[in-house]
Amino acid sequence: MVNRRAFLLSGLALYGASARDLFAGPPARQSPRFSTTPFTLGVASGDPTSDGVVLWTRLAVDPLNGGGMGSQPVQVGWEIAADEQMSKVVKKGTVVASPEWAHAVHVEVSGLEPHRWYWYRFHAGNETSPIGRTRTFPAAQRAVDRLRFAFASCQHYEQGYFTAYDHMAKEDLDFVMHLGDYIYENPGLDNRVRKHVGPELMTVDDYRNRYAQYRSDPALQTAHAQYPWIVVWDDHEVDNNYASVYQENNAPFEAFAIRRANGYKAYYEHMPLRRTSVPRGTSLQLYRPFQFGALASIFMLDTRQFRSDQPCGDNVKPVCEGVRDPKATMLGAEQERWLMNGLDRSRTAWNLLGQQVMLSRLDRIAGPEQQFSMDKWDGYEVARKRLLDFLGTRKPRNPVTLAGDIHCNWVNDLRLDFDNPKSPIVATEFVGTSITSTGDGADQLPGYKIAASENEWVRFYNDQRGYVTCDLTPKQMRTDFKVLEYVTRPNSPIKTRASFVVEDGRTGAQEN
Numbered sequence: 001m002v003n004r005r006a007f008l009l010s011g012l013a014l015y016g017a018s019a020r021d022l023f024a025g026p027p028a029r030q031s032p033r034f035s036t037t038p039f040t041l042g043v044a045s046g047d048p049t050s051d052g053v054v055l056w057t058r059l060a061v062d063p064l065n066g067g068g069m070g071s072q073p074v075q076v077g078w079e080i081a082a083d084e085q086m087s088k089v090v091k092k093g094t095v096v097a098s099p100e101w102a103h104a105v106h107v108e109v110s111g112l113e114p115h116r117w118y119w120y121r122f123h124a125g126n127e128t129s130p131i132g133r134t135r136t137f138p139a140a141q142r143a144v145d146r147l148r149f150a151f152a153s154c155q156h157y158e159q160g161y162f163t164a165y166d167h168m169a170k171e172d173l174d175f176v177m178h179l180g181d182y183i184y185e186n187p188g189l190d191n192r193v194r195k196h197v198g199p200e201l202m203t204v205d206d207y208r209n210r211y212a213q214y215r216s217d218p219a220l221q222t223a224h225a226q227y228p229w230i231v232v233w234d235d236h237e238v239d240n241n242y243a244s245v246y247q248e249n250n251a252p253f254e255a256f257a258i259r260r261a262n263g264y265k266a267y268y269e270h271m272p273l274r275r276t277s278v279p280r281g282t283s284l285q286l287y288r289p290f291q292f293g294a295l296a297s298i299f300m301l302d303t304r305q306f307r308s309d310q311p312c313g314d315n316v317k318p319v320c321e322g323v324r325d326p327k328a329t330m331l332g333a334e335q336e337r338w339l340m341n342g343l344d345r346s347r348t349a350w351n352l353l354g355q356q357v358m359l360s361r362l363d364r365i366a367g368p369e370q371q372f373s374m375d376k377w378d379g380y381e382v383a384r385k386r387l388l389d390f391l392g393t394r395k396p397r398n399p400v401t402l403a404g405d406i407h408c409n410w411v412n413d414l415r416l417d418f419d420n421p422k423s424p425i426v427a428t429e430f431v432g433t434s435i436t437s438t439g440d441g442a443d444q445l446p447g448y449k450i451a452a453s454e455n456e457w458v459r460f461y462n463d464q465r466g467y468v469t470c471d472l473t474p475k476q477m478r479t480d481f482k483v484l485e486y487v488t489r490p491n492s493p494i495k496t497r498a499s500f501v502v503e504d505g506r507t508g509a510q511e512n
């Protein structure tokens with residue numbers, strides 16, 4: 001089985017394309033005349049370092065129907081400036097938007113100054129894009145007073161308006177972290193707030209049209225244009241609850257591997273990712289590190305691509321043998337090693353893990369019987385224990401884990417041993433709610449309210465939509481849970497529902 005899978009993955013290695021293909025191909029149209037703007041999907045930037053950032057756009061005159069750009073490559077000019085008016089251009093160049101990559105471009109700008117804002121735009125033919133704003137991070141080990149970012153996840157287009165992003169764009173942030181479920185794969189359904197275009201996503205074109213529909217949303221475009229983003233995926237960028245090449249309903253993995261490759265390719269095409277994340281065959285390198293001066297190391301994790309299949313048949317179940325399988329993995333051996341080595345080497349004041357699914361144990365039913373969601377770390381007990389043991393013994397400085405996926409807000413003290421209430425807290429977990437997924441919600445809902453009271457390490461639970469802002473200084477990390485009154489109608493106001501503080505050198509969150 002494993003060999004067959006390895007063979008399949010290597011056989012599909014030519015399915016995608018290598019980085020070199022990005023720059024090859026027939027001569028590009030240098031000055032096409034467009035009758036409507038090809039910059040319908042806006043601009044974005046991401047993966048900042050202390051000397052550079054990725055600039056992104058995709059040309060699409062007919063975004064919901066394959067882009068409408070034809071089969072020829074198009075030359076795209078880019079420029080990045082030190083001022084908002086684009087009068088002090090510091091770097092510029094041209095790239096080719098090729099049909100093989102949906103006429104998307106990813107410009108890796110380097111040689112910029114650390115820790116400052118820049119502005120950028122693109123030109124194609126007779127058209128110019130909107131101006132985006134982005135920034136570089138402080139140089140490694142440079143003392144920094146403050147880092148402020150927001151994290152978000154789960155933006156089901158059919159279940160609500162992206163009002164949260166209008167509010168986020170008005171915050172004062174250094175970057176946005178997205179923890180996955182950027183799109184959802186289901187076909188358009190009637191009687192929802194908005195309707196997906198197209199069928200259940202299978203082909204590259206299906207996935208491209210879906211990204212185009214989401215990225216056509218003005219609020220989402222505004223948030224991308226305002227800050228650099230650091231993104232990772234969860235399951236719905238391909239299919240609900242998939243694990244490696246194993247599909248939810250155990251469909252044949254040959255077909256699913258091709259579907260996964262299609263989803264991964266469209267993900268790369270639409271996200272401001274570096275060349276290191278160009279998909280290869282059915283794989284895409286997404287886990288990667290960031291450093292914000294001496295203040296914070298950020299480890300972005302991929303808990304989908306390498307995990308073993310969920311035990312006990314997915315969903316919420318009592319514990320079966322598979323939960324304690326020592327060979328079961330959430331990160332895969334290589335990523336786990338990379339994470340632990342990185343944490344060991346880190347010298348920053350804070351160490352943040354940006355990942356997808358809840359790390360804390362969460363018994364979902366009342367009384368002595370226990371049931372767990374097998375898609376979360378609860379289904380991978382031995383792998384979780386390895387990570388918590390590592391945090392408890394190697395003691396990286398101020399570890400904090402961030403997650404999404406579950407469509408509600410949680411604050412959890414991560415105990416070394418969840419069965420022992422006197423066991424030390426080795427890290428704090430902040431789980432952010434969805435942008436829209438599952439709709440309006442309410443302050444607390446009965447199902448999770450039971451879970452919140454059933455697990456003594458849970459410090460906070462809330463079931464409204466929104467996002468979380470994080471303020472870090474060398475002395476403390478503060479989180480503010482921003483919630484919307486509603487998402488099924490536009491223009492909801494936003495409020496801070498709760499705030500927590502983690503102090504330097506002291507694990508565990510204090511309500512503020």
Ligand SMILES: [Fe+2]
Nearest residue numbers: 154181405437
């Ligand atoms: Fe989700």
